[in-house]
Amino acid sequence: MAENKFPEVQGGGSLIVAWQIKGKHVLVVGGGEVAAGRILNCLNADANVTVVCPAAGLNPEVAYRVAQKQVTHVDRKFEPCDLDGADMVLVAVDDPEASTAIWQLCKARRIPANIADVPPECDFYFGSVHRDGPLQIMVSTNGKGPRLASTIRRFIAKQLPRDAGRAIETIGQLRVKLRQIAPRPEDAPKRMAWMTRVSDAYSWDEMCGLSDEDMANLLRFYPSGQVPLLEVLKSMRRNADVSQLDVFDGSFGFSVGA
Amino acid sequence: MAENKFPEVQGGGSLIVAWQIKGKHVLVVGGGEVAAGRILNCLNADANVTVVCPAAGLNPEVAYRVAQKQVTHVDRKFEPCDLDGADMVLVAVDDPEASTAIWQLCKARRIPANIADVPPECDFYFGSVHRDGPLQIMVSTNGKGPRLASTIRRFIAKQLPRDAGRAIETIGQLRVKLRQIAPRPEDAPKRMAWMTRVSDAYSWDEMCGLSDEDMANLLRFYPSGQVPLLEVLKSMRRNADVSQLDVFDGSFGFSVGA
Missing domain, CATH: 3.40.50.720 (NAD(P)-binding Rossmann-like Domain)
Structure with a gap:
């Protein structure tokens, strides 16, 4: 049945939203x-x-x-x-x-x-909210168990990689820098596709470790639409002039092709 | 300094709330x-x-x-x-x-x-929301990485015990039944303290395994303010008449005393 391909409605929940009250x-x-x-x-x-x-x-x-x-x-x-x-x-x-x-x-x-x-x-x-820089995780039991919501929130906080918040900061900075080098509205689809590839290519720990230099190097791959393996980014660190490297000739691996 | 005993303000977040739109x-x-x-x-x-x-x-x-x-x-x-x-x-x-x-x-x-x-x-x-019955967990990166929010949401979903939603349902049912046997407003503090003890005494897996019979038996401990060990509840299962057991004489363990 064609109907089965769409998610079924599960009533009884709330609409969980991040309300914007800055300056309000x-x-x-x-x-x-x-x-x-x-x-x-x-x-x-x-x-x-x-x-x-x-x-x-x-x-x-x-x-x-x-x-x-x-x-x-x-x-x-x-x-x-x-x-x-x-x-x-x-x-x-x-x-x-x-x-x-x-x-x-x-x-x-x-x-x-x-x-x-x-x-x-x-x-x-x-609800019960975990906060780590730009990351906020809210646990709601829809009134069934407020105490359990706190327990679950603490459980989740323990499972998260340390520095999860910093990884998100890094991705946010990369997004801002990308918008500076590809600012036109018509660049949006390519920009978004590339950011998705970056998010998929590196683990959180790897994201946290990216320096400003790494980000600048990473952005050099944007025109090709490719995302280099972390090893490639690392190998670029010691070289002030990226053009001396052969990273663009295909001899280095790419996490995700264009 | 006395000031340090209160949580510091961490600006830059959102007010994450569970909006109620039932029938709206x-x-x-x-x-x-x-x-x-x-x-x-x-x-x-x-x-x-x-x-x-x-x-x-x-x-x-x-x-x-x-x-x-x-x-x-x-x-x-x-x-x-x-x-x-x-x-x-x-x-x-x-x-x-x-x-x-x-x-x-x-x-x-x-x-x-x-x-x-x-x-x-x-x-x-x-944000990106994980749903399991009454449990809702919302991940927000405050606009820094929407893609990463989904990744984190999936990561959290994998870490959660199976049946986390069912455990919350069980606690919710217990709360309703408790209110039936101790309905007066002046019972509220004792009711809430006992529910807290129950939430602390059992793991999620244990909560999921509680049957209607177990809950009825558990509620018999409410007047004393005590919460029995799971083994005690289990031992009561085979006995239609709880009064035949010596669980109230102190020979069985209690997770949390009154």
Whole structure:
């Protein structure tokens, strides 16, 4: 049957996305332990965070973020005007009635919101996130086992190659440099095909080991569409002038042909 | 310094969240390969999906979803009225001007949107997602290496114990049953502490192997706050009447004491 060639729908999941809150205004209502975690998540994503909570209710971590001016502090309970200009609202207070009222105000203003521990009053849930530079891995059990999500996140973190984050940085830099030497929109398909070949050709460890010199040498192969074996790149290191090498005559191996 | 005891902010990330779109209306503009991937993501999260695209532009997978009535199809190009009632908009068309116009309309109406391949016109990015029942693991490289994100996702999938999803289902069921026998809000702290002990006491493989009978037996330990060793649970299997066993007298081991 032709139908079988397409993936079957598996309902019951969430739409997991990397929300962009750089420079956006996130309002956090509450200053306890849960709020502290939310605040760190938002600061790690470069948001402008405002915390609304009476000073007496700030836990040590939130108080520290306030003292360091990492967040803006409004020293009182929530008032509806706090929502003015908010791009996202995270509520973590032990007051179900107040929480529900804030949720309803957010919905009326179409502001995405999360009321901690009240799934029906959440546009989105949080999961357990591993972070290593540009790499973020989020584990969600869709509410079935939050504790298990942390266990799985730690398990994954242990399996990952050390320097996985640095390998991604390296690939990102290569992509930027490639765009500099092949900037035209019509170059995009060749550029993307070549980057795919590079990603497939080297292991993560190999990516981490690439120096600026290696990247410059690697980019010399782009016009041909080929990707050299790592040994070839290494052999080029000792030679300031690549043209003295015979790497382009086919006598060296290529990981992936054009 | 007291400051060092709190996690340092690591900017440059995203806020990774599990967006809840069950029963929500997601508008997908475009019917190509990228749209096909977005549509599957949304159907896997139980959204009501509408695809706006002339029939001639539907790729086989999208055409299949339309024929199966998994999505609603609007057989023409996008018009602003398509945004009426939309909770989220995903655009994947090869028309930068049209895309930008849709993005601006979405912003005016405060509808979260993603314009494929145009990072500045995205409230959120997608990553590479591993799915196993209730378990979802999302890998994001924050735009540095989309190809590498897939590689890492496949790497993680290989490391995970088989049946990781089933283990989470089991824990979820246990949580539901526990709430039935200890339903009061004031039971919450004891309930949560005991669930934590259970999560810590058994490995994933062990969780997967728990039958309904095992769960019923396990729940008998809840009043004491204790969690039995797996061997104890197994020994209880052959006995219809648990009271005949001496498991509660301390002669059997406990993984974690109360």
